[in-house]
Amino acid sequence: MNAKKIPDIIIGRLPVYLRALQHMADAGLKTTSSQELGEHVGISAAQIRKDISQFGEFGKQGTGYSIQFLIDKLREILKIDRIWDVVVIGAGDLGHALAHYNGFENRGFRVVAIFDNDKNKVGQTIGDFTVEDSATMSERIKSLGVKIAMITVPASAAQDVTDKLVQAGIKSILNYAPVNVTVPNSVKVQYSDPATNLQRMTYYL
């Protein structure tokens, strides 16, 4: 299925479709159309049909998409028809929020460890986790075989932490520090900072 290179921009939209489809499924709906899905996510029906057609023929002309079938297919395409282990770096407010986050359930991920370099935080309990010393981070990531990390450290520490994660074998980084980091081509970074998200809406005010 990965033989054909799918543009990053399309891959980026699939999780948004998936969340909306899951919302419909939870509400008891069985089928949907590109029009209806488009209204949910704010993307044109034509774009949605084009995006989904990249992966094969999922809908039938006139009858729309089976929601559960599309959910299953998207999960398979995005490789979240399994559970990925994730580490959290930084045990501040946001690290706590991520360790407690219950939105990972059934969505392909589970947090397995949280690290901090503050000796006062190391050993603290957060839900089911004990904060581990950042000094042991590389070794732990290698022994756990984890490929995904979420960074919640201050901006000034983000690049250094990123370098260490990459060396330890991390391939996907969700960076909450409000700063761009440099990684090799083989590593993907997603940014999540509230200012960037808010800036996407002020244009319309």
Add this chain to the structure above:
Amino acid sequence: MNAKKIPDIIIGRLPVYLRALQHMADAGLKTTSSQELGEHVGISAAQIRKDISQFGEFGKQGTGYSIQFLIDKLREILKIDRIWDVVVIGAGDLGHALAHYNGFENRGFRVVAIFDNDKNKVGQTIGDFTVEDSATMSERIKSLGVKIAMITVPASAAQDVTDKLVQAGIKSILNYAPVNVTVPNSVKVQYSDPATNLQRMTYYL
């Protein structure tokens, strides 16, 4: 400048360009090219040129873009050449993180109030803020004239909170609850949930 309708998808990319440009400016760079910017953000140079040309002629053939000029223009287009007041709903870990967040500085926003419906949290101090009772939320938002809210309540409460915010005059919502909410056409919602962000990367693993 808003006479021509700019596609939402382009508006959504501008804050990403802005963050990368600010990163370059902070590093002391003066000019950049669509190629260089593209490498920073993972978007093709052609797409970047096309996006930016929607707003006018900002670059010169052969000499590239002045970074500071482009930053100023993007801030003007996105209407963040001013400071917008923002309220936070929900004083859990994530609400704390947002109230403490120092990444809003110089990026167009400031948090002005935080609300919770838990009587044990109301009155608590978070940095410069005192957690206010959600019962007073609508009135406070109206009297402050705030247009932007960040929601960090549990998924089950998100729609109810959203409805109240919309009634109070909120026009932009950044929703951290991992659930789609329904709003009138006049209101914009951005979603930020870690599972969706992580799902954008597993395809490449």
